[in-house]
Amino acid sequence: QVQLVESGGGVVQPGKSLRLSCGASGFTFSSYGMHWVRQAPGKGLEWLGVISYDGSKKIFADSVKGRFNVSRDNSKNTVILQMDSLRAEDTAMYYCVKDQTWNWGQGTLVVVSP
């Protein structure tokens, strides 16, 4: 069965960077695009971006364009969300999501606070 496990969350100061990782198993990772979605505490879902199956194409939401980047390592079944210049409003649970079937991980919490 599809399993997605996010890691790397924590407390970080405004302006700093954080790198989230998502390990995948249970499917042919190199055949699927991967999304990142976040959810601020008590709020709704916000799509952040997607990386194509081979890493050649990336699309981002305006809210994170230029600050966040996504990469993947198909040899390690891992997708990375690199977050730079973090702001208080980036505080949220971050989920990685498999494309097409929209399977979700359990999320990793990022808190941006002085």
Place this chain on the structure above:
Amino acid sequence: DVVMTQSPLSLPVTLGQPASISCRSSESLVSSDGSTYLNWFQQRPGQSPRRLIYKISNRDSGVPERFSGSGSGTDFTLKISRVEAEDVGVYYCMQGSQWPLTFGGGTKVEIK
């Protein structure tokens, strides 16, 4: 960006009674390939979201038959024929027809 508007915000329902959630998009969700990429997600308290419905009306594997989706163009509906206790949670629509992907604000289903 396509704006997805859900109503109501909150939906108290009696067990065994039907429930209906509306989702409207600011633009037609008919894609260039002719498909309409409108999904519905359920998020139970304390859990990650899971997809229930894709392309308007197709139930995902394991989703009970009491969940159904309908609609076209800009107007979509998720119906629960008879609400059960396990259906409590927040429901989101999401459009996948245009970049960036966008979610509705969510509808909280609770038991009266």
